[in-house]
Structure formats: structure tokens, C-alpha cells
Amino acid sequence: MNSTRNSFRAVVLIVTALGRTLPATDHDYDPPVPGSYTLPKVKPAADGDVLDSKGQPLRLHELTHDRVTVMSFIYTRCAAAGACPYATGVLNELHQASSEDRALAKGMRLISMSFDPTADTPERMAAYSALAQGRPFAAEWHFLTTRSRAELQPILDSYGQGVDKKRNPFDPTGPLNHTLRVFLIDHHGNIRNIYSSGTLDPRLVLADVRTLLMEASPANQASPAN
Amino acid sequence: MNNLNARNRKFAANSRAVFSGLALAALILAPGVRADETCSSPYLARIEGQEEFVYVWTLGVEGLGDGSDKLVVVDVKPGSRNYGKVIHSQSVGGRHEAHHGGFTDDRRQLWLAGLESSRIFVFDVRSEPARPRLVKTVENFEKTTGGAIGPHGAYALPGRVLIPCLSNARDKSGRTALVEFSNEGDYIATHWLPTKDEPGKALGAEFADGYGYDARVLPRKNVLLTTSFTGWKNYMRDFGDLVKDADAMKQFGATMVLWDFHTRQPRKVFQVPGAPLEIRWAWGPKHNYAFTAAALASKLWLCYEDEKGEWQAKEVAHIGDPKGGVLPVDISISADDKTLFVDCFGDGKCRVFDVSDPHQPRQMYEKQIGRQLNMVSQSWDGKRLYFTSSLLAHWDKGGDDNEQFLRAYAWDGKELKSKFELDFTALKLGRPHHMLFGSTKIGN
Numbered sequence: 001m002n003s004t005r006n007s008f009r010a011v012v013l014i015v016t017a018l019g020r021t022l023p024a025t026d027h028d029y030d031p032p033v034p035g036s037y038t039l040p041k042v043k044p045a046a047d048g049d050v051l052d053s054k055g056q057p058l059r060l061h062e063l064t065h066d067r068v069t070v071m072s073f074i075y076t077r078c079a080a081a082g083a084c085p086y087a088t089g090v091l092n093e094l095h096q097a098s099s100e101d102r103a104l105a106k107g108m109r110l111i112s113m114s115f116d117p118t119a120d121t122p123e124r125m126a127a128y129s130a131l132a133q134g135r136p137f138a139a140e141w142h143f144l145t146t147r148s149r150a151e152l153q154p155i156l157d158s159y160g161q162g163v164d165k166k167r168n169p170f171d172p173t174g175p176l177n178h179t180l181r182v183f184l185i186d187h188h189g190n191i192r193n194i195y196s197s198g199t200l201d202p203r204l205v206l207a208d209v210r211t212l213l214m215e216a217s218p219a220n221q222a223s224p225a226n
Numbered sequence: 227m228n229n230l231n232a233r234n235r236k237f238a239a240n241s242r243a244v245f246s247g248l249a250l251a252a253l254i255l256a257p258g259v260r261a262d263e264t265c266s267s268p269y270l271a272r273i274e275g276q277e278e279f280v281y282v283w284t285l286g287v288e289g290l291g292d293g294s295d296k297l298v299v300v301d302v303k304p305g306s307r308n309y310g311k312v313i314h315s316q317s318v319g320g321r322h323e324a325h326h327g328g329f330t331d332d333r334r335q336l337w338l339a340g341l342e343s344s345r346i347f348v349f350d351v352r353s354e355p356a357r358p359r360l361v362k363t364v365e366n367f368e369k370t371t372g373g374a375i376g377p378h379g380a381y382a383l384p385g386r387v388l389i390p391c392l393s394n395a396r397d398k399s400g401r402t403a404l405v406e407f408s409n410e411g412d413y414i415a416t417h418w419l420p421t422k423d424e425p426g427k428a429l430g431a432e433f434a435d436g437y438g439y440d441a442r443v444l445p446r447k448n449v450l451l452t453t454s455f456t457g458w459k460n461y462m463r464d465f466g467d468l469v470k471d472a473d474a475m476k477q478f479g480a481t482m483v484l485w486d487f488h489t490r491q492p493r494k495v496f497q498v499p500g501a502p503l504e505i506r507w508a509w510g511p512k513h514n515y516a517f518t519a520a521a522l523a524s525k526l527w528l529c530y531e532d533e534k535g536e537w538q539a540k541e542v543a544h545i546g547d548p549k550g551g552v553l554p555v556d557i558s559i560s561a562d563d564k565t566l567f568v569d570c571f572g573d574g575k576c577r578v579f580d581v582s583d584p585h586q587p588r589q590m591y592e593k594q595i596g597r598q599l600n601m602v603s604q605s606w607d608g609k610r611l612y613f614t615s616s617l618l619a620h621w622d623k624g625g626d627d628n629e630q631f632l633r634a635y636a637w638d639g640k641e642l643k644s645k646f647e648l649d650f651t652a653l654k655l656g657r658p659h660h661m662l663f664g665s666t667k668i669g670n
Binding site: 026027029032036042043160177181197198204 | 268269271331332334352383384385386406408409410412414415445446447448449486488489490491668
């Protein structure tokens with residue numbers, strides 16, 4: 001289990017380390033000023049039966065309300081650098097940022113939600129969560145799975161997360177085909193943005209999170225956008 | 227504020243590091259599989275290898291076959307016994323002025339729109355790609371969107387589709403909006419194009435006409451570009467009557483708008499006279515520019531980021547005499563950004579430009595494709611091009627000039643050579659318009 005935990009952590013850290021020697025070319029723009037724009041409501045975030053990394057059953061709605069939630073659909077067998085490791089890396093950046101920002105730590109929640117219940121048991125998700133350790137003041141980060149495909153599928157359908165088996169089950173990048181999906185959910189459980197390849201820039205996600213935190217602040221007396 | 231700026235700078239530095247590393251890792255770890263049409267949304271899941279089907283959104287013709295708009299599927303799989311043949315057709319019932327469409331980003335659905343009725347027909351293309359199935363119809367577009375009409379296709383964004391419109395219900399002029407729906411069909415937002423009176427934060431808004439047509443994103447720069455055509459009362463009108471109406475002919479778009487894509491806020495309005503239509507962003511990692519063609523002026527335009535990081539637009543080539551029918555409609559850029567195919571409706575020719583220097587395009591070739599010509603779809607490897615004939619039901623030519631075809635060609639870098647052709651009138655299908663590539667092999 002330690003070796004599994006360490007390998008997960010290594011994936012994210014190695015990728016980050018490689019990047020420190022290269023100039024950025026993929027996101028060549030300044031992020032928007034939080035609060036200078038609005039995020040329309042896409043639809044209510046779906047509920048469902050999930051398990052946390054201790055194997056405790058939860059309802060997904062318990063974790064998609066009362067804070068701004070960033071939820072990423074992943075599976076730990078994914079080795080496509082531009083897919084799940086990428087998404088987890090972004091959440092890791094947000095988690096790191098929150099460890100230095102009290103308002104962000106209190107107002108934001110992160111979720112990594114597996115769509116591979118066969119391999120991603122609660123134990124495996126607990127090992128995967130190792131990369132979030134060592135930041136005692138950071139935002140909550142939950143690592144979730146489901147008991148079975150039967151309990152998972154309604155969640156996937158509601159979120160529009162398509163998952164298929166690859167023709168080659170031994171594909172080195174992982175056995176499942178999927179579209180990268182990360183969801184931004186407001187305090188009231190409404191999806192306010194959907195990120196995928198090309199838009200999953202942590203600076204944009206952070207600007208969106210801060211925008212929703214400003215929207216919900218008592219000083220703003222804002223209502224959720226329709 | 228100073229602490230926030232310092233945190234943001236550190237976060238930005240870390241983020242750039244992560245992304246650079248991920249980009250490098252992706253290059254190292256992932257095989258370079260890219261295929262599909264060169265005009266596809268950058269957010270779209272890609273075909274692996276070569277296209278297997280061409281989906282053709284086709285206008286029905288009264289008295290021809292069932293007279294209905296329909297999705298036609300042509301087999302283009304090499305070696306198939308049905309290569310170059312129609313293998314499936316699904317009618318949607320009625321004629322809606324079938325025009326353009328697009329896939330959802332996961333490529334599970336194909337959204338096909340009608341310019342007259344503003345209905346959108348949603349097809350499942352994932353379950354059985356050779357036989358798409360109509361699964362949903364969006365019937366209340368005007369009411370849902372707050373008055374936008376004339377949905378001009380669907381452009382894949384993460385988890386949603388962006389629908390640029392052509393008109394509005396109030397006066398059916400070209401004043402219009404961009405509309406967003408989730409992939410599941412939930413309405414999200416309407417963004418009205420800027421006008422002089424409602425400029426938003428756009429520079430140059432004194433020229434803004436509020437008209438729309440195409441909408442495409444350059445993710446790397448977080449910009450969205452839109453163009454401008456004309457409204458319902460013009461595009462649904464007989465072309466011969468229209469051109470005699472001087473007032474009506476003034477009601478064509480003359481602008482492009484550059485938007486901040488993430489915030490959906492207009493940044494700058496460019497004056498581009500003569501109805502700029504299709505937009506094609508270059509694909510190169512440092513090629514921050516896009517082409518469009520102004521149909522009524524017969525000009526090629528370039529929208530580009532200059533040395534100071536400012537966005538500009540300028541005319542870069544004269545295509546032909548618009549009075550002689552050289553009206554550029556659809557264009558297609560090659561994946562290496564070196565070649566631009568320009569279809570001209572009136573004279574039926576495809577003109578091929580060397581755009582290695584995007585600021586100085588040079589025509590290198592032309593081919594008579596038909597008596598009228600509109601759409602062109604190009605494969606990623608640049609070796610295959612597909613052409614269709616119909617522009618609009620009331621604008622297509624009459625009599626013998628009213629050829630309605632899909633013609634496929636091979637391109638070897640020097641000339642177009644015919645591969646197969648389908649006569650949509652003889653097949654009793656209708657007027658073929660938008661083409662999109664299908665496959666049983668979809669990558670991530």
C-alpha cells in the first residue's frame with residue numbers, strides 16, 4: 001500500500017518537476033479578475049450513493065453543498081498524462097493554494113470521484129489521497145468511489161461523464177476511454193462550469209471559485225445565478 | 227492586495243510549471259494520434275486514423291423523395307464494399323432549412339440545426355456510428371433563448387455546445403446572439419452580440435452591428451472570434467428578389483468580434499465589410515491567427531495577434547470578382563497551416579491558396595467542382611476533401627445549374643483528383659449541406 005501511495009504521489013510530483021524547466025505555452029493569457037464576470041447555472045449537480053476513502057457510505061449531495069466544490073472524475077489506473085493525472089494535478093495546485101489562503105480553505109472543497117469501482121476500492125482511493133497529505137490548513141479534499149457499476153452509472157449519466165472500455169484492455173494509458181471532466185459546483189449544489197481539455201487551467205478554476213465565493217459572501221448578498 | 231498579487235504570481239508560476247510539465251509528459255508518454263476534420267472544435271474528441279463515414283445534413287426538397295430534411299450517411303472507409311455510397315438516411319420530418327451542425331465534445335451526439343424553424347435535432351452517433359438515431363428535438367429555441375432564432379450549427383465546448391445564431395424573433399434582422407446548451411440539452415445562457423448601443427466592454431463598438439454567423443475558439447489565447455451574416459428575413463428570401471432590394475442588401479454583416487472566451491465578454495469589434503463568414507483558426511502552437519472570407523466583397527481576411535500582443539484584422543487577399551459570382555463561402559485550412567481551400571458559390575470553383583505566410587496568401591490552384599459550390603471538409607492528413615453544393619434553399623441556383631452533389635477528391639499538394647461523387651437529386655435525397663466525419667474509433 002505504501003508503494004502504491006508513493007507511486008501516485010510520484011506521478012504528480014514528477015510531472016510538476018518537469019514543468020519547472022520549461023516555458024509555458026499552453027495557456028498564454030492572463031486569467032480574469034474574480035468577480036468581473038458571471039457564471040450561469042448549468043444544471044443541478046446530481047446526487048448519488050458513494051463511498052469515501054474509509055469505506056463509509058455517503059450521499060454525494062452531502063459534499064456538493066455549502067461550499068464551492070470542484071469535482072473531478074478520474075480513475076487511478078489512468079496513465080494518460082493529459083487526462084486523469086492532469087486533472088489531479090490541477091486539484092493538487094488548488095489544494096496547495098488553499099493551504100496558504102484561509103478564505104479559500106474555508107470556502108472551497110475538492111472531490112476526486114472515481115468511475116472505476118472495480119479497481120478503485122476505498123483502500124486504493126485512500127492510497128491515492130496521499131498526495132494531499134501534509135497540508136493541515138488546506139481545503140477539504142475527498143476521494144470517493146462507489147460500491148458497484150450499478151450505483152455509479154446513474155451518477156455518470158447525470159453528470160454526462162461518458163466511460164467506455166478500450167478495445168485493448170492492456171493499453172498502457174489505461175483500460176478505459178473517457179472525456180476529461182471537472183465540475184464547478186456552487187454552495188447551493190448547482191453546476192456553474194464544466195472544464196475539460198483546453199479549459200482546465202487552474203488559474204481559471206481559481207478565478208471561478210473566487211467569483212462564486214464573492215457571489216455568496218454576506219457583503220454581496222448575492223443569489224445564485226440562474 | 228499585495229499579498230493576493232504575490233500569491234497569484236506564485237500560483238501562476240506553479241501552474242505554468244505544471245502545464246509545461248504535463249505537455250512534455252504528454253508528448254513523451256502519449257502516441258501522437260490526431261485525425262479528423264481540420265475545422266473541428268479543439269475540444270472535440272478525435273477520430274483515430276481515417277474517417278469512416280461522412281454525415282451529411284441535407285435539406286429536403288418538395289416532391290423529391292420524402293421531401294424532408296435528413297441526415298445522410300456516406301461510407302468512406304477504405305476498402306469497404308460500400309465505399310462512396312449512401313448507407314443510411316434518417317429523416318426528421320418536414321423542412322427546416324437544414325444548414326449546419328456539430329458534435330458534443332465527447333462525440334456521442336450530433337446536433338443538427340434548422341435555420342427556418344430554429345429546431346435542433348439531436349442524434350446519437352455513438353451507439354451505432356453507421357446508423358445515427360434521432361433521440362431528441364429542441365423545439366422551443368426562440369422562447370428558451372429569449373428571442374434568438376436561426377441556430378447556425380453547434381460548436382463543441384467542454385460539457386456544452388455553443389450555438390451561434392443568425393437572427394432574432396422580434397424583427398428577424400441580423401441582430402442576434404450566441405447561445406449555450408449543456409450536452410444533455412439544458413439551456414445555459416444567451417450572449418447577445420454587441421451593438422453601438424449595447425457595447426459591453428468592447429473596443430470599436432461604434433462599428434458593432436450585433437450580427438452573427440460563425441463562432442470559434444483559440445483555447446491557448448482564451449479568445450473567441452465571431453463573424454456576421456444576415457437575418458431571417460434575408461436568408462429565407464428568394465435570392466433574385468433580395469439582390470434587387472437595395473435596402474435589404476444593406477442588411478448584411480460587416481464585423482468580426484473578438485471575445486474573452488472564459489468570461490464571454492466582447493473585447494474588440496473589427497470592421498470587415500462584405501459579410502465575413504466561416505472562421506478557421508490556425509493549428510500551429512504559436513500561430514495566433516485566423517482566416518475568414520468576406521463573401522460579398524470576395525476578400526480574404528486575417529485576424530491576428532501582433533507583436534505587441536494586440537489583436538488586429540486586415541484584408542490579405544482579393545479572391546475574385548463578386549459580380550462574376552466569385553462569392554467565397556466555406557473555407558478549410560490544412561493541419562499544417564500552409565494551405566487554404568476557398569469555395570466560391572457563384573462560379574462553383576475551389577481556389578487553393580498558399581498561406582505559409584498568412585499575411586500574404588497566394589493562389590496556387592483552382593478547380594471547377596460544380597455549377598454551384600458551398601461546403602468543404604478536409605481530412606487531417608490533407609489527402610482527402612469532400613465538397614457539397616447547397617447554400618440555402620432560396621439562394622441555390624435554378625434549372626440545370628441546380629446541381630446537388632457530394633464530390634470527394636484526393637489532394638496531393640498540387641491538384642484535386644476525383645474519387646467519387648453522389649448526385650443527391652438522382653438519389654432523391656435533397657440538397658446536401660454540412661458534412662461531418664464519423665467513425666467507430668474515437669480517441670480521447
